[in-house]
Amino acid sequence: MRRALPWGGVRRTDEERGAAAVEFALVVPILLILVFGIVNFGQFLSQRQAATQAAAEGARAAAVTPLGGDPTAQGIEAMNAALDGIGGCGGDIDCDVTISTCGDAQCARATVTIDFQPLINAFPDIVFPDISYSATAEVN
Template sequence: MRFSDRGAAAVEFGLVALVLFTLVFGILQFGFWFWSWQAAGHAAREAARVGAVDPCGTASIQAAGAQALDGVPTGTGATVTATKAAGATVGDEITVNVTFESIDLGFFPFFEASIDKSATSRIENVPAGCAP
């Protein structure tokens, strides 16, 4: 009795394809997440720099953080929040927190796509008329 090799390549591809596609989509998912993670840190630092020279300009702090996230794959809208002590003066610290959901390709049910980064700067200037 003679056995045929017909279909052997399809079976082998079926076995290898599962591992190959899992690896490719895992690399893509990690790449999106890492890009978002790095960009969130950059946005928090940029917003903290703006807050260091104008701690009362909440809108400008949030705008700086949002502008730094332009083009970044955020799954949900990003929130940029600044925290400073009441009555802050030169030398105090301002902390900016950036939070959003990274893109989730949906291939890995255990994947946590939330990004939360913060940056702290020393307040260098308190403009006249500013009551932090």
């Protein structure tokens, strides 16, 4: 039962003690899952953007390699530099450069594949299943 106070407030009686703690305990897990989901989604978008940028940089670097140079090595080096913030090529990040001829010119195709590992995965393979993103860029 609630009792009115002189200044307009309401004082809770013994029957309602602990209700806020129970409500808090029910809401916090849902709130934490939502917050961690937002953080992980932001991390995924960041890695996706890095993969797209690295593929473009690798293809460009391989396509403009001077005669006598190794375009594949130049492309991989450029992709490593672009992916430096998330660890570079290797591990969960696969980098590949393919060189072909396009008439008199040289064409380069760079592919970056990232196997996304969530920062916080409280429920493996349920909330955040295995995610792989591949970005490809081609320069003629």
